[in-house]
Amino acid sequence: MTITGAMTGTTSGATREPFTLGLTGGIGSGKSTVADLFAARGVPLVDTDVIAHRITAPGGLAMAPIAAQFGPEFVAADGSMDRARMRALVFSDETARKRLEAITHPLIRAETERETREANGPYVIVVVPLLVESGAWKSRVARVLVVDCSVETQIGRVMRRNGFSREQVQAIIARQATREARLAAADDVIVNDGAKLEALAQDVEILHQRYLALAGAQNAAR
Structure with a gap:
């Protein structure tokens, strides 16, 4: 399921070139999977990690x-x-x-x-795991897309992926922004709480079309 904001122009700061999205999410949220789905649609990624x-x-x-x-x-x-x-x-x-x-x-x-x-593409996605924590990134991008899931989902995924203990994962999560803080900073949200890849791809396609339209509107306004 995707929750999106209104289809408006840049939501913070002045018009930028190129049209740039900030993609973030807590550890284990699946933001890399979402980023790869955008990349498969020809969107260049700039990954701060x-x-x-x-x-x-x-x-x-x-x-x-x-x-x-x-x-x-x-x-x-x-x-x-x-x-x-x-x-x-x-x-x-x-x-x-x-x-x-x-x-x-x-x-x-x-x-x-x-x-x-x-970058050469219809728009650019900057993947910033600590976008909310840094405080400054939201003013550098046109919109913020958050990949969201429950804390329990995060813990389970990271334990399986990295072999960490529950306590280790909880310590990492505690140093990141809360789920509520990320959602408050979001213009668009993709919920990835056990979603199948096909469902995520559909959500990404909806947002991709929206971002293409926003990027086109920004280019036309120059």
Whole structure:
């Protein structure tokens, strides 16, 4: 089932080029599956998680400042960030988390903006897992699409997918925006609480046609 807002132009901020959607959802919501369904329709994706992994890979833009800020023990043998060690640190130390974000967030934003400008398609979807938490992303996109499901569904999916314990998943969810906060920020919602792929595809197609119309209206208004 899809819940959508009114078919209006940009809902926040000034007109942008190109027409850009922000796609978000809690861990285990199925936002990657939804993103892939849009990509199958020719919509370019800019995924901030992919960018985050790229800048912390061997030779990545963030690696030199990370090594300088946190020390060589946070650099794996292959030159990438030691994700397990860093994850353990930032989950237990709020100051360390902010230090890491001060390095990575500006780089992720710059790379996101570059990829969005260079994207070639009817409109662009920026996949931002922490869109609501960041506070600034909603003003950078024309609309926000939230992939929603119950917390129990999230827990079950992540436990099966990642092999985490229930407590580990609950700890991750507790650090993310609440379901209510994401829904409050949404212009459009896709409910993915056990939906079959065919049903999700139908929901995506409805929104795709709507976004094509909105992008066309924005282009015509230039």
